[in-house]
Amino acid sequence: MDFQLKTLTAHEAASTEADALILLWPDAGDGGDAAQADPLTLWARQALAEGDLKAEPGQWLAAHRLPGVRPRRVVLVRCGDGSAPRVRQAVSAAFGALKGGSPVRRLVLQLGALPPLAVRSAVLAVAEASYRYTTTLSEPQPRALAAVTVGVANREGVQSTFDEAVATVRGQELAKEWANRPANHATPSDLAEAAKALQGRGIAVEVLGPKEVAKLGMGAFLAVAQGSDQPLRFIVLHYRGAAKSVAPVVLVGKGITFDTGGISLKPAADMDEMKFDMGGAASVLGTFEALAHLRPALNVVGLIPACENMPGGRAVKPGDVVRSLSGQTIEILNTDAEGRLILCDALTYAQRFQPRAVIDIATLTGACVIALGQVRSGLFANDDELARALLEAGDAAADPCWRMPLDEEYGEALKSSFADVANVGGRAAGAVTAAKFLQRFVKDVPWAHLDIAGTAWKSGKDKGATGRPVPLLVRYLLDEAARAQTQGQPDRSTRPSKRSRRAAH
Known part of the structure; x- marks a missing residue:
């Protein structure tokens, strides 16, 4: 879909071919043109x-x-105080009025x-209302809407915000596409190919297979993948927008392309929705699309550990003990708590980039859905400044999160x-103890964990991926780039050395 931003009066909008x-x-105020008596405003x-x-x-x-x-159909819609939520509501209602014709x-x-x-x-609401998934339909009905002209009073005053919105739409729709695909059309290898398609435009991609992951010593990641015939993929993306010496932000996305629960098998009802368990990985791909x-x-690294969690003959069993990349050993009491196992190795790997911040994104726990529902993502952080930045970015992007506790006492349960x-x-406190598990693998690096189990997809008649938290991540990275321009870019030398990090583990 093509978006264009133009300075238009109501009269000019009414004269546009559409x-x-x-x-x-x-x-x-007046939604029309106070000084003109054009037909649209008069009506x-x-x-x-x-x-x-x-x-x-x-x-x-x-x-x-x-x-x-000139346009054949016209919808006049009230948008209240003109705030972002009311505008989203108005645009969605107007699209409802256009349905059926x-x-x-x-x-x-x-x-x-x-x-x-x-x-x-408004741009995001148009994209949301017109989005269609078509990839696996035999007779797809593609999105009818091909071109949108957005008319404003002063184009220059909103151009940068408009550009961000359009880029966010591109990223969010890529995330939706891959999260919506059935698992047999979104294998770990397929995700790797989707990442490779992003190469160029400042993005480089590296894909590691089982042998490379084993050589690294990612025992927790390997344990989850070993029950599936689909080979794992560890996807590494680099967006380079600053000097090579500048410390990057690292995004880590959970990429369980299908989650049966493994030997700790999930109930059959609604298990089809476990194709959405790679929503974190999809959001990283979408964010990189927006960055392009x-x-x-700013420099940004994306890490996607991708595999299936299956109950095969070689599958990891409850009670098995594995050694993670950090050197820590893990007793796997429940094979359905697999996301944290692949993430912990990716979080350890992230430290080799000496990052300014690490953010992992995962459909991690049903407990977070119970706590926060489908409105806000759960936010856990070991750094107050990073937490504040993510909270503000989520509010600004209408993709909100809510900070949850990380008291040391919660770790006793593990x-x-x-x-x-x-x-x-x-x-008890399942979302918190999952975050406490992950925290063991980041040490002193500023780190945040976004549990998107309640926000990554919708169930029921509107079943489908939401593309969240791409808007939050894009807004945070743009804010971070602006802060870096003002305060100066942190050099990698400000992060601990590889030797000191290894010693800490």
Whole structure:
């Protein structure tokens, strides 16, 4: 889908060649052109004056072949105070009004003088409302909408926010595509090919297979993968937007392309949704797609440990003890707590880049869904400044998270008589003990863990991937690039040496 940003008056929007026009009307001010008496604005004002359109956000009024208006269909929709949430609500409602008629291939979205964050919200809402998954359909009905012209009062004032929104859409839709694919169309090898497709545009990709991973000593990752016929892949992405000496942000995405639970087999009901268990990996791919469009002055590394968790004859068993890359031994009490096993080796690997920060993203625990539902992702962090930055980025991107505790006492549940640590700590505070497990593998590096089990996909009639937390990650990385420009880029020499990190383990 092609997005274009133009400076348009309501009259100019009404004169644009398109199949449909959506005109957002805020409570304050005038959604049209106060100094002009064009047909579109006159129609809207008359409808409002006569009470044909209620004031509540999302209320709409539609017209067909409005005299003096070039687009065939027009939807006037109220957007309340013009804030980002109300604009998203309004655009979604307007798309509902356009359903059922002839396909809309070209759309004009007239926003007028709404603020930049409202413009961003509108672009994301258009993408969300028009998204279609088609890859495995025999007779796919592709997205009808091909071109969107976004009309604003002053293009220059919102251009950078618009560019971020479009890049976020590109990344979010790539994440949705791979998370939505059935597991037989999204194997670890397929994910590696998707990563390779990102090469160029400042991105380099390296893919390691089972032999390389074994040589590294990633025993926890290997243990999860050993029950599947699908070979594991360890995907390493590099986005270089700053000097090579500048310490990168490292994103680590859980890539369980299908999770049966292994020997600790999951119930059959809803197990199909475990194709979404690589939502963290998909979000890393999507974030790198956005980086390729935006090109911020920042270095970013993406790590994706990808494998299946299957109950084969070689599968890891409850009670098995494995040695992780860090050297720590792990007693695997529950094979369905596999995400933390592949992540712990990736987190140890991340430290070789001497990063400024490490963020892992994972559909990790059902406990987080119970705690936070589908609204906010769970945020755990060992660094207050990193936590604050992620919270602010999530709020700004309408992709919110909520900080959870990491008290030392929670780690007591992970004690084992047969290994350095157990991979589960019981039902109580399950999301927290999972995070405490991961924390053992980051030591002094600023680290955050995003548990997206409740936000990465929807169930029921709207079943499908959300592409979260791509918006949060993109906003955080842009903010981080801006901070680096202001405060100076941290050099890798400010991070501990490889020798000291190995000694710490």
